Amino acid sequence: MSKLSIVKVGGNVIENEALLLPFLQGFAELTGPKILVHGGGKKASQWAERLGIPVQMNAGRRITDTDTLELITGIYGGQVNKNIVAKLQGLGCNAMGLSGADGNAIKAIKRPVAAIDYGWVGDVQSVNSVFFSQLLNQRLSPVCCALTHDGKGQLLNTNADTIAAQIAIALAKQFDVKLYYCFEQLGVLKSLEDPNSLIEQIDTKKYKDLVDQKIIHQGMLPKMKNAFDALKQGVSKVAIGKPEMISSSIKHTTLTL
Amino acid sequence: MSKLSIVKVGGNVIENEALLLPFLQGFAELTGPKILVHGGGKKASQWAERLGIPVQMNAGRRITDTDTLELITGIYGGQVNKNIVAKLQGLGCNAMGLSGADGNAIKAIKRPVAAIDYGWVGDVQSVNSVFFSQLLNQRLSPVCCALTHDGKGQLLNTNADTIAAQIAIALAKQFDVKLYYCFEQLGVLKSLEDPNSLIEQIDTKKYKDLVDQKIIHQGMLPKMKNAFDALKQGVSKVAIGKPEMISSSIKHTTLTL
Numbered sequence: 001m002s003k004l005s006i007v008k009v010g011g012n013v014i015e016n017e018a019l020l021l022p023f024l025q026g027f028a029e030l031t032g033p034k035i036l037v038h039g040g041g042k043k044a045s046q047w048a049e050r051l052g053i054p055v056q057m058n059a060g061r062r063i064t065d066t067d068t069l070e071l072i073t074g075i076y077g078g079q080v081n082k083n084i085v086a087k088l089q090g091l092g093c094n095a096m097g098l099s100g101a102d103g104n105a106i107k108a109i110k111r112p113v114a115a116i117d118y119g120w121v122g123d124v125q126s127v128n129s130v131f132f133s134q135l136l137n138q139r140l141s142p143v144c145c146a147l148t149h150d151g152k153g154q155l156l157n158t159n160a161d162t163i164a165a166q167i168a169i170a171l172a173k174q175f176d177v178k179l180y181y182c183f184e185q186l187g188v189l190k191s192l193e194d195p196n197s198l199i200e201q202i203d204t205k206k207y208k209d210l211v212d213q214k215i216i217h218q219g220m221l222p223k224m225k226n227a228f229d230a231l232k233q234g235v236s237k238v239a240i241g242k243p244e245m246i247s248s249s250i251k252h253t254t255l256t257l
Numbered sequence: 258m259s260k261l262s263i264v265k266v267g268g269n270v271i272e273n274e275a276l277l278l279p280f281l282q283g284f285a286e287l288t289g290p291k292i293l294v295h296g297g298g299k300k301a302s303q304w305a306e307r308l309g310i311p312v313q314m315n316a317g318r319r320i321t322d323t324d325t326l327e328l329i330t331g332i333y334g335g336q337v338n339k340n341i342v343a344k345l346q347g348l349g350c351n352a353m354g355l356s357g358a359d360g361n362a363i364k365a366i367k368r369p370v371a372a373i374d375y376g377w378v379g380d381v382q383s384v385n386s387v388f389f390s391q392l393l394n395q396r397l398s399p400v401c402c403a404l405t406h407d408g409k410g411q412l413l414n415t416n417a418d419t420i421a422a423q424i425a426i427a428l429a430k431q432f433d434v435k436l437y438y439c440f441e442q443l444g445v446l447k448s449l450e451d452p453n454s455l456i457e458q459i460d461t462k463k464y465k466d467l468v469d470q471k472i473i474h475q476g477m478l479p480k481m482k483n484a485f486d487a488l489k490q491g492v493s494k495v496a497i498g499k500p501e502m503i504s505s506s507i508k509h510t511t512l513t514l
Contacts, residue, residue: 050308051307051308070336073335073336073339073340074331074332074335074336075331075335076335077334077335077336077338077339077354078330078331078332078333078334078335078336078338078339079327079330079331079334079335081334081335082330082334082335082356082358082359082404082412083330083412085356085358085359086356086358086406086410086411086412087410089358089361089406089408089410090406090408090409090410090411091410094360094361095358095359095360096355096359096360097334097354097356097358097359098353099339099342099343099354101339101342101343101346101352101354102339102342102352102353102354103351103352103353103397104346104351134395138391140360147339149343149346149347151346151347152347153343153344153346153347153348154343154347155339155340155343
Protein backbone atom coordinates (compact mmCIF):
# COMPACT_ATOMS: atom_id res chain seq x y z
CA MET A 1 0.00 0.00 0.00
CA SER A 2 1.49 3.32 -0.95
CA LYS A 3 1.75 6.05 1.64
CA LEU A 4 -0.45 9.16 1.59
CA SER A 5 0.06 12.24 3.75
CA ILE A 6 -2.97 14.38 4.53
CA VAL A 7 -2.07 17.66 6.19
CA LYS A 8 -4.58 20.00 7.76
CA VAL A 9 -3.29 23.50 8.48
CA GLY A 10 -5.12 26.07 10.54
CA GLY A 11 -5.79 29.75 10.17
CA ASN A 12 -3.07 30.94 12.54
CA VAL A 13 -0.46 29.42 10.25
CA ILE A 14 -1.87 30.30 6.83
CA GLU A 15 -2.63 33.90 7.71
CA ASN A 16 0.92 34.58 8.85
CA GLU A 17 3.37 34.78 5.92
CA ALA A 18 6.31 34.08 8.26
CA LEU A 19 4.74 30.74 9.20
CA LEU A 20 3.01 29.96 5.89
CA LEU A 21 6.05 29.95 3.63
CA PRO A 22 8.21 27.52 5.65
CA PHE A 23 5.15 25.31 6.12
CA LEU A 24 4.45 25.22 2.37
CA GLN A 25 8.12 24.48 1.73
CA GLY A 26 7.87 21.51 4.10
CA PHE A 27 4.69 20.35 2.38
CA ALA A 28 6.23 20.71 -1.09
CA GLU A 29 9.20 18.59 0.02
CA LEU A 30 7.09 15.73 1.38
CA THR A 31 7.65 12.73 -0.89
CA GLY A 32 4.78 10.66 -2.26
CA PRO A 33 1.10 11.46 -2.66
CA LYS A 34 -0.19 14.26 -0.44
CA ILE A 35 -3.25 16.36 0.20
CA LEU A 36 -3.48 19.72 1.97
CA VAL A 37 -6.63 20.89 3.76
CA HIS A 38 -6.82 24.47 4.98
CA GLY A 39 -9.01 26.74 7.03
CA GLY A 40 -9.22 30.50 6.70
CA GLY A 41 -11.61 31.53 9.42
CA LYS A 42 -9.51 34.36 10.85
CA LYS A 43 -9.24 36.06 7.47
CA ALA A 44 -12.98 35.55 6.90
CA SER A 45 -13.67 37.32 10.19
CA GLN A 46 -11.38 40.23 9.24
CA TRP A 47 -13.14 40.66 5.90
CA ALA A 48 -16.57 40.34 7.54
CA GLU A 49 -15.58 43.27 9.75
CA ARG A 50 -14.39 45.33 6.76
CA LEU A 51 -17.72 44.64 5.02
CA GLY A 52 -19.93 45.11 8.07
CA ILE A 53 -21.14 41.50 8.00
CA PRO A 54 -21.81 40.34 11.59
CA VAL A 55 -19.65 37.39 12.75
CA GLN A 56 -21.79 34.88 14.67
CA MET A 57 -20.05 31.93 16.30
CA ASN A 58 -21.41 29.11 18.43
CA ALA A 59 -18.95 26.85 20.29
CA GLY A 60 -16.22 27.78 17.80
CA ARG A 61 -18.42 27.08 14.76
CA ARG A 62 -19.40 29.84 12.36
CA ILE A 63 -23.10 30.48 11.83
CA THR A 64 -23.29 30.88 8.06
CA ASP A 65 -26.02 33.12 6.69
CA THR A 66 -26.21 33.95 2.96
CA ASP A 67 -23.87 36.97 3.18
CA THR A 68 -21.37 34.99 5.22
CA LEU A 69 -21.46 32.08 2.76
CA GLU A 70 -20.79 34.47 -0.13
CA LEU A 71 -17.89 35.96 1.81
CA ILE A 72 -16.25 32.69 2.84
CA THR A 73 -16.69 31.29 -0.67
CA GLY A 74 -14.46 34.15 -1.78
CA ILE A 75 -12.00 33.88 1.10
CA TYR A 76 -11.68 30.09 1.49
CA GLY A 77 -12.23 29.05 -2.13
CA GLY A 78 -10.54 32.05 -3.76
CA GLN A 79 -8.08 34.16 -1.78
CA VAL A 80 -6.66 31.58 0.58
CA ASN A 81 -6.91 28.55 -1.72
CA LYS A 82 -5.49 30.15 -4.88
CA ASN A 83 -2.66 31.84 -2.99
CA ILE A 84 -1.61 28.54 -1.44
CA VAL A 85 -1.85 26.79 -4.83
CA ALA A 86 0.21 29.48 -6.61
CA LYS A 87 2.87 29.42 -3.87
CA LEU A 88 3.08 25.60 -3.96
CA GLN A 89 3.47 25.75 -7.76
CA GLY A 90 6.34 28.18 -7.20
CA LEU A 91 7.90 25.59 -4.87
CA GLY A 92 7.68 22.84 -7.49
CA CYS A 93 4.59 21.12 -6.08
CA ASN A 94 1.87 20.51 -8.68
CA ALA A 95 -1.00 21.66 -6.47
CA MET A 96 -4.64 21.78 -7.47
CA GLY A 97 -7.20 23.70 -5.45
CA LEU A 98 -10.59 22.18 -4.71
CA SER A 99 -13.83 22.97 -3.01
CA GLY A 100 -16.12 20.02 -2.41
CA ALA A 101 -18.10 21.02 -5.50
CA ASP A 102 -15.12 20.69 -7.86
CA GLY A 103 -15.20 17.28 -9.47
CA ASN A 104 -17.98 16.47 -6.96
CA ALA A 105 -15.12 15.93 -4.49
CA ILE A 106 -17.09 16.16 -1.22
CA LYS A 107 -20.84 16.02 -0.83
CA ALA A 108 -22.55 17.20 2.33
CA ILE A 109 -26.01 17.59 3.81
CA LYS A 110 -27.16 20.93 5.19
CA ARG A 111 -27.18 20.59 8.95
CA PRO A 112 -30.78 20.26 10.16
CA VAL A 113 -32.00 23.19 12.24
CA ALA A 114 -32.06 22.14 15.90
CA ALA A 115 -31.49 24.30 18.99
CA ILE A 116 -29.23 26.37 16.75
CA ASP A 117 -29.67 27.19 13.09
CA TYR A 118 -26.14 27.09 11.68
CA GLY A 119 -27.39 28.26 8.28
CA TRP A 120 -25.41 27.11 5.23
CA VAL A 121 -23.30 24.58 7.14
CA GLY A 122 -22.89 21.06 5.79
CA ASP A 123 -22.05 17.73 7.40
CA VAL A 124 -19.97 15.50 5.13
CA GLN A 125 -21.97 12.75 3.45
CA SER A 126 -19.45 11.27 1.00
CA VAL A 127 -15.93 11.77 -0.30
CA ASN A 128 -15.30 10.99 -3.99
CA SER A 129 -12.30 8.70 -3.42
CA VAL A 130 -12.15 7.75 -7.14
CA PHE A 131 -11.65 11.42 -8.05
CA PHE A 132 -8.99 11.99 -5.37
CA SER A 133 -7.16 8.82 -6.45
CA GLN A 134 -7.16 9.95 -10.09
CA LEU A 135 -5.65 13.31 -9.13
CA LEU A 136 -3.02 11.66 -6.94
CA ASN A 137 -2.18 9.20 -9.75
CA GLN A 138 -1.63 12.21 -12.03
CA ARG A 139 0.89 13.42 -9.40
CA LEU A 140 -1.33 16.36 -8.50
CA SER A 141 -1.56 17.47 -4.88
CA PRO A 142 -5.14 18.44 -4.01
CA VAL A 143 -5.47 21.56 -1.84
CA CYS A 144 -8.91 21.50 -0.23
CA CYS A 145 -10.74 24.41 1.34
CA ALA A 146 -13.53 24.23 3.91
CA LEU A 147 -16.39 24.25 1.39
CA THR A 148 -18.57 21.33 0.34
CA HIS A 149 -21.74 21.11 -1.76
CA ASP A 150 -25.09 19.37 -1.57
CA GLY A 151 -25.04 18.15 -5.18
CA LYS A 152 -28.09 20.28 -5.96
CA GLY A 153 -26.27 23.55 -6.59
CA GLN A 154 -25.71 24.74 -3.04
CA LEU A 155 -22.29 25.36 -1.48
CA LEU A 156 -21.96 24.63 2.24
CA ASN A 157 -19.48 25.67 4.92
CA THR A 158 -17.82 22.61 6.49
CA ASN A 159 -15.23 22.40 9.23
CA ALA A 160 -11.75 21.83 7.76
CA ASP A 161 -10.69 19.38 10.52
CA THR A 162 -13.68 17.22 9.64
CA ILE A 163 -12.95 17.44 5.91
CA ALA A 164 -9.37 16.28 6.54
CA ALA A 165 -10.55 13.33 8.65
CA GLN A 166 -13.24 12.33 6.14
CA ILE A 167 -10.82 12.40 3.19
CA ALA A 168 -8.35 10.37 5.26
CA ILE A 169 -11.02 7.76 6.07
CA ALA A 170 -12.24 7.56 2.46
CA LEU A 171 -8.70 6.98 1.13
CA ALA A 172 -7.59 4.59 3.90
CA LYS A 173 -8.85 1.64 1.83
CA GLN A 174 -6.33 2.37 -0.94
CA PHE A 175 -3.50 4.10 0.89
CA ASP A 176 -1.53 3.89 4.11
CA VAL A 177 -2.75 7.28 5.37
CA LYS A 178 -1.00 9.58 7.83
CA LEU A 179 -3.10 12.51 8.98
CA TYR A 180 -1.42 15.60 10.40
CA TYR A 181 -3.26 18.38 12.22
CA CYS A 182 -0.95 21.41 12.19
CA PHE A 183 -1.63 24.41 14.38
CA GLU A 184 0.28 26.91 16.52
CA GLN A 185 0.92 24.61 19.51
CA LEU A 186 3.44 21.79 19.97
CA GLY A 187 0.49 19.43 20.33
CA VAL A 188 -1.97 18.64 23.11
CA LEU A 189 -0.75 20.45 26.23
CA LYS A 190 -1.61 19.65 29.86
CA SER A 191 -1.67 23.39 30.43
CA LEU A 192 -2.08 25.90 27.62
CA GLU A 193 0.17 28.29 29.56
CA ASP A 194 3.04 25.79 29.66
CA PRO A 195 4.51 24.78 26.28
CA ASN A 196 6.60 22.17 28.12
CA SER A 197 3.49 20.30 29.19
CA LEU A 198 3.17 18.43 25.88
CA ILE A 199 1.46 15.05 25.99
CA GLU A 200 3.37 13.00 23.41
CA GLN A 201 1.11 9.94 23.22
CA ILE A 202 -2.64 9.71 23.67
CA ASP A 203 -4.59 6.49 23.28
CA THR A 204 -8.35 5.99 23.58
CA LYS A 205 -8.20 5.39 27.34
CA LYS A 206 -5.96 8.35 28.03
CA TYR A 207 -8.18 10.50 25.81
CA LYS A 208 -11.21 9.68 27.99
CA ASP A 209 -9.22 10.50 31.14
CA LEU A 210 -8.06 13.83 29.68
CA VAL A 211 -11.63 14.76 28.72
CA ASP A 212 -12.85 13.79 32.21
CA GLN A 213 -10.10 15.94 33.74
CA LYS A 214 -11.14 18.78 31.39
CA ILE A 215 -7.56 18.98 30.06
CA ILE A 216 -9.01 18.45 26.58
CA HIS A 217 -11.86 20.87 26.07
CA GLN A 218 -13.22 23.61 23.83
CA GLY A 219 -11.80 23.75 20.31
CA MET A 220 -9.60 20.70 20.87
CA LEU A 221 -12.57 18.39 21.49
CA PRO A 222 -13.94 18.21 17.92
CA LYS A 223 -10.39 17.94 16.54
CA MET A 224 -9.70 14.94 18.81
CA LYS A 225 -13.05 13.38 17.98
CA ASN A 226 -12.23 13.67 14.26
CA ALA A 227 -8.78 12.20 14.92
CA PHE A 228 -10.05 9.13 16.79
CA ASP A 229 -12.83 8.60 14.21
CA ALA A 230 -10.10 8.50 11.55
CA LEU A 231 -8.00 5.96 13.52
CA LYS A 232 -11.03 3.74 14.14
CA GLN A 233 -11.76 3.75 10.40
CA GLY A 234 -8.38 2.66 9.14
CA VAL A 235 -6.14 5.74 9.13
CA SER A 236 -2.66 4.55 10.22
CA LYS A 237 -1.41 7.56 12.14
CA VAL A 238 -2.73 10.86 13.42
CA ALA A 239 -0.37 13.55 14.67
CA ILE A 240 -1.21 16.94 16.18
CA GLY A 241 1.40 19.66 16.46
CA LYS A 242 3.30 22.51 14.89
CA PRO A 243 3.59 22.65 11.08
CA GLU A 244 7.29 21.79 11.34
CA MET A 245 6.36 18.25 12.37
CA ILE A 246 5.59 17.24 8.78
CA SER A 247 9.21 17.69 7.74
CA SER A 248 11.31 17.52 10.92
CA SER A 249 11.60 15.53 14.16
CA ILE A 250 10.03 18.26 16.31
CA LYS A 251 7.99 16.88 19.24
CA HIS A 252 4.25 16.54 18.76
CA THR A 253 1.28 14.54 19.99
CA THR A 254 0.71 11.12 18.42
CA LEU A 255 -2.73 9.56 18.75
CA THR A 256 -3.26 5.80 18.84
CA LEU A 257 -6.32 3.60 19.44
CA MET B 258 -11.01 14.38 -34.15
CA SER B 259 -13.48 14.71 -31.31
CA LYS B 260 -15.34 17.98 -30.87
CA LEU B 261 -14.63 20.38 -28.02
CA SER B 262 -16.78 23.37 -27.09
CA ILE B 263 -15.11 26.27 -25.31
CA VAL B 264 -17.58 28.83 -24.01
CA LYS B 265 -16.61 32.23 -22.65
CA VAL B 266 -19.33 34.00 -20.70
CA GLY B 267 -19.16 37.62 -19.62
CA GLY B 268 -19.99 39.45 -16.44
CA ASN B 269 -23.38 40.76 -17.57
CA VAL B 270 -24.60 37.18 -17.85
CA ILE B 271 -23.02 35.60 -14.80
CA GLU B 272 -23.98 38.39 -12.42
CA ASN B 273 -27.65 38.16 -13.34
CA GLU B 274 -29.31 35.03 -11.90
CA ALA B 275 -32.14 35.25 -14.47
CA LEU B 276 -29.56 34.94 -17.28
CA LEU B 277 -27.04 32.73 -15.49
CA LEU B 278 -29.27 29.75 -14.72
CA PRO B 279 -30.62 29.19 -18.27
CA PHE B 280 -27.09 29.69 -19.61
CA LEU B 281 -25.66 27.07 -17.24
CA GLN B 282 -28.51 24.72 -18.17
CA GLY B 283 -27.57 25.13 -21.83
CA PHE B 284 -23.91 24.52 -21.02
CA ALA B 285 -24.72 21.43 -18.92
CA GLU B 286 -26.73 20.01 -21.84
CA LEU B 287 -23.96 20.46 -24.42
CA THR B 288 -22.79 17.01 -25.44
CA GLY B 289 -19.11 16.07 -25.60
CA PRO B 290 -16.07 17.65 -23.98
CA LYS B 291 -16.52 21.28 -22.95
CA ILE B 292 -14.77 24.08 -21.10
CA LEU B 293 -16.30 27.20 -19.57
CA VAL B 294 -14.32 30.44 -19.12
CA HIS B 295 -15.84 33.25 -17.10
CA GLY B 296 -15.22 36.85 -16.15
CA GLY B 297 -16.50 38.57 -13.05
CA GLY B 298 -15.37 42.14 -13.44
CA LYS B 299 -18.66 43.81 -12.59
CA LYS B 300 -18.91 41.97 -9.29
CA ALA B 301 -15.27 42.78 -8.56
CA SER B 302 -16.02 46.47 -9.09
CA GLN B 303 -19.05 46.30 -6.75
CA TRP B 304 -16.97 44.67 -4.02
CA ALA B 305 -14.13 47.15 -4.56
CA GLU B 306 -16.62 49.91 -3.88
CA ARG B 307 -17.91 48.19 -0.72
CA LEU B 308 -14.32 47.85 0.50
CA GLY B 309 -13.15 51.30 -0.55
CA ILE B 310 -10.59 49.91 -3.00
CA PRO B 311 -10.27 52.33 -5.95
CA VAL B 312 -11.22 50.86 -9.34
CA GLN B 313 -8.71 51.94 -11.99
CA MET B 314 -9.41 51.01 -15.60
CA ASN B 315 -7.49 51.75 -18.78
CA ALA B 316 -9.16 51.03 -22.16
CA GLY B 317 -11.45 48.52 -20.46
CA ARG B 318 -8.59 46.73 -18.70
CA ARG B 319 -8.33 46.68 -14.92
CA ILE B 320 -5.20 48.08 -13.35
CA THR B 321 -4.41 45.50 -10.70
CA ASP B 322 -2.60 46.68 -7.59
CA THR B 323 -2.01 44.33 -4.64
CA ASP B 324 -5.36 45.06 -2.94
CA THR B 325 -7.20 44.62 -6.23
CA LEU B 326 -5.46 41.31 -6.92
CA GLU B 327 -6.41 40.04 -3.46
CA LEU B 328 -10.00 41.10 -4.11
CA ILE B 329 -10.35 39.56 -7.57
CA THR B 330 -8.67 36.35 -6.40
CA GLY B 331 -11.59 36.05 -3.99
CA ILE B 332 -14.27 37.13 -6.48
CA TYR B 333 -13.10 35.37 -9.67
CA GLY B 334 -11.44 32.31 -8.13
CA GLY B 335 -13.84 31.90 -5.20
CA GLN B 336 -17.28 33.48 -5.31
CA VAL B 337 -17.98 33.40 -9.02
CA ASN B 338 -16.07 30.22 -9.87
CA LYS B 339 -17.31 28.04 -7.00
CA ASN B 340 -20.91 29.19 -7.46
CA ILE B 341 -20.83 28.27 -11.13
CA VAL B 342 -19.21 24.91 -10.34
CA ALA B 343 -21.78 24.07 -7.62
CA LYS B 344 -24.68 25.06 -9.90
CA LEU B 345 -23.30 22.98 -12.79
CA GLN B 346 -22.92 20.00 -10.45
CA GLY B 347 -26.57 20.48 -9.52
CA LEU B 348 -27.39 20.33 -13.24
CA GLY B 349 -25.55 17.03 -13.69
CA CYS B 350 -22.38 18.50 -15.24
CA ASN B 351 -19.17 17.32 -13.55
CA ALA B 352 -17.54 20.75 -13.43
CA MET B 353 -14.14 21.51 -11.98
CA GLY B 354 -13.05 25.05 -11.22
CA LEU B 355 -9.57 26.22 -12.14
CA SER B 356 -7.35 29.23 -11.91
CA GLY B 357 -4.24 29.12 -14.06
CA ALA B 358 -2.25 28.08 -10.99
CA ASP B 359 -4.29 24.90 -10.41
CA GLY B 360 -2.49 21.99 -12.02
CA ASN B 361 -0.22 24.62 -13.60
CA ALA B 362 -3.05 25.09 -16.12
CA ILE B 363 -2.07 28.49 -17.53
CA LYS B 364 1.26 30.22 -17.11
CA ALA B 365 1.64 33.94 -17.79
CA ILE B 366 4.26 36.66 -17.68
CA LYS B 367 3.65 39.85 -15.73
CA ARG B 368 3.04 42.57 -18.29
CA PRO B 369 6.13 44.78 -18.55
CA VAL B 370 5.62 48.34 -17.33
CA ALA B 371 5.33 50.64 -20.37
CA ALA B 372 3.31 53.86 -20.71
CA ILE B 373 0.91 52.27 -18.23
CA ASP B 374 1.73 50.05 -15.27
CA TYR B 375 -1.08 47.51 -15.23
CA GLY B 376 0.24 46.00 -11.99
CA TRP B 377 -0.41 42.29 -11.42
CA VAL B 378 -1.65 41.63 -14.94
CA GLY B 379 -0.33 38.66 -16.89
CA ASP B 380 -0.04 37.86 -20.59
CA VAL B 381 -0.54 34.17 -21.33
CA GLN B 382 2.70 32.32 -21.99
CA SER B 383 1.56 28.69 -22.14
CA VAL B 384 -1.50 26.52 -21.68
CA ASN B 385 -0.99 23.06 -20.18
CA SER B 386 -2.85 21.12 -22.86
CA VAL B 387 -1.85 17.75 -21.35
CA PHE B 388 -3.57 18.70 -18.10
CA PHE B 389 -6.72 19.95 -19.85
CA SER B 390 -6.86 16.77 -21.98
CA GLN B 391 -6.56 14.59 -18.87
CA LEU B 392 -9.46 16.40 -17.22
CA LEU B 393 -11.60 16.16 -20.36
CA ASN B 394 -10.78 12.45 -20.70
CA GLN B 395 -12.02 11.99 -17.13
CA ARG B 396 -15.28 13.60 -18.31
CA LEU B 397 -14.68 16.64 -16.17
CA SER B 398 -15.67 20.07 -17.50
CA PRO B 399 -13.07 22.68 -16.54
CA VAL B 400 -14.48 26.04 -15.42
CA CYS B 401 -11.71 28.62 -15.76
CA CYS B 402 -11.59 32.03 -14.11
CA ALA B 403 -9.56 35.02 -15.24
CA LEU B 404 -6.51 34.27 -13.10
CA THR B 405 -3.16 32.89 -14.25
CA HIS B 406 0.18 32.45 -12.46
CA ASP B 407 3.83 33.07 -13.22
CA GLY B 408 5.03 29.68 -11.96
CA LYS B 409 7.03 31.41 -9.23
CA GLY B 410 4.22 31.81 -6.71
CA GLN B 411 2.50 34.91 -8.10
CA LEU B 412 -1.11 35.02 -9.28
CA LEU B 413 -1.88 37.36 -12.19
CA ASN B 414 -5.07 38.93 -13.54
CA THR B 415 -5.62 37.91 -17.16
CA ASN B 416 -8.42 38.84 -19.56
CA ALA B 417 -10.98 36.04 -19.79
CA ASP B 418 -11.49 36.49 -23.57
CA THR B 419 -7.77 35.94 -24.07
CA ILE B 420 -7.74 32.91 -21.77
CA ALA B 421 -10.59 31.35 -23.78
CA ALA B 422 -8.78 31.96 -27.08
CA GLN B 423 -5.46 30.63 -25.76
CA ILE B 424 -7.04 27.44 -24.38
CA ALA B 425 -8.84 26.99 -27.72
CA ILE B 426 -5.58 27.38 -29.66
CA ALA B 427 -3.66 25.01 -27.36
CA LEU B 428 -6.30 22.29 -27.70
CA ALA B 429 -6.91 22.74 -31.45
CA LYS B 430 -4.15 20.20 -32.17
CA GLN B 431 -6.12 17.42 -30.46
CA PHE B 432 -9.72 18.56 -30.83
CA ASP B 433 -12.07 20.10 -33.38
CA VAL B 434 -12.62 23.26 -31.30
CA LYS B 435 -15.61 25.58 -31.39
CA LEU B 436 -15.15 28.79 -29.44
CA TYR B 437 -18.21 30.74 -28.29
CA TYR B 438 -18.05 34.27 -26.90
CA CYS B 439 -21.34 34.84 -25.04
CA PHE B 440 -22.41 38.29 -23.96
CA GLU B 441 -25.55 40.41 -23.73
CA GLN B 442 -25.82 41.29 -27.48
CA LEU B 443 -27.00 39.18 -30.42
CA GLY B 444 -23.49 39.47 -31.83
CA VAL B 445 -21.56 42.19 -33.64
CA LEU B 446 -24.03 44.97 -34.41
CA LYS B 447 -23.69 47.70 -37.06
CA SER B 448 -25.28 50.03 -34.56
CA LEU B 449 -25.35 49.33 -30.83
CA GLU B 450 -28.73 51.08 -30.66
CA ASP B 451 -30.29 48.74 -33.22
CA PRO B 452 -30.51 45.05 -32.22
CA ASN B 453 -31.69 44.28 -35.77
CA SER B 454 -28.37 45.44 -37.21
CA LEU B 455 -26.65 42.09 -36.52
CA ILE B 456 -23.78 41.19 -38.85
CA GLU B 457 -24.10 37.43 -39.20
CA GLN B 458 -20.83 36.66 -40.97
CA ILE B 459 -17.48 38.40 -40.65
CA ASP B 460 -14.36 37.28 -42.47
CA THR B 461 -10.87 38.77 -42.27
CA LYS B 462 -11.54 41.28 -45.04
CA LYS B 463 -14.89 42.39 -43.66
CA TYR B 464 -13.31 42.68 -40.20
CA LYS B 465 -10.75 45.17 -41.58
CA ASP B 466 -13.51 47.15 -43.27
CA LEU B 467 -15.58 47.24 -40.08
CA VAL B 468 -12.60 48.45 -38.07
CA ASP B 469 -11.84 51.11 -40.71
CA GLN B 470 -15.48 52.23 -40.55
CA LYS B 471 -15.22 52.29 -36.73
CA ILE B 472 -18.18 49.91 -36.49
CA ILE B 473 -15.95 47.60 -34.45
CA HIS B 474 -14.32 49.61 -31.71
CA GLN B 475 -13.76 49.80 -27.94
CA GLY B 476 -14.32 46.58 -25.99
CA MET B 477 -15.16 44.58 -29.12
CA LEU B 478 -11.71 45.13 -30.65
CA PRO B 479 -9.67 42.87 -28.32
CA LYS B 480 -12.44 40.24 -28.41
CA MET B 481 -12.29 40.19 -32.24
CA LYS B 482 -8.51 40.12 -32.23
CA ASN B 483 -8.59 37.09 -29.90
CA ALA B 484 -11.19 35.45 -32.14
CA PHE B 485 -9.21 35.87 -35.36
CA ASP B 486 -6.00 34.75 -33.61
CA ALA B 487 -7.84 31.56 -32.63
CA LEU B 488 -9.08 30.94 -36.20
CA LYS B 489 -5.62 31.53 -37.65
CA GLN B 490 -4.19 28.98 -35.21
CA GLY B 491 -6.50 26.08 -35.97
CA VAL B 492 -9.73 26.72 -34.09
CA SER B 493 -12.59 25.55 -36.37
CA LYS B 494 -15.31 28.02 -35.51
CA VAL B 495 -15.74 31.20 -33.51
CA ALA B 496 -19.19 32.55 -32.68
CA ILE B 497 -20.13 35.75 -30.85
CA GLY B 498 -23.62 36.24 -29.48
CA LYS B 499 -26.13 35.73 -26.72
CA PRO B 500 -25.66 32.77 -24.34
CA GLU B 501 -28.66 31.02 -25.91
CA MET B 502 -26.62 30.42 -29.07
CA ILE B 503 -24.77 27.48 -27.50
CA SER B 504 -27.97 25.44 -27.24
CA SER B 505 -30.41 26.93 -29.76
CA SER B 506 -30.55 28.27 -33.30
CA ILE B 507 -30.69 31.93 -32.21
CA LYS B 508 -28.92 34.30 -34.64
CA HIS B 509 -25.34 35.28 -33.83
CA THR B 510 -22.16 36.43 -35.52
CA THR B 511 -19.94 33.74 -37.05
CA LEU B 512 -16.31 34.61 -37.74
CA THR B 513 -14.33 33.01 -40.56
CA LEU B 514 -10.86 33.59 -41.97
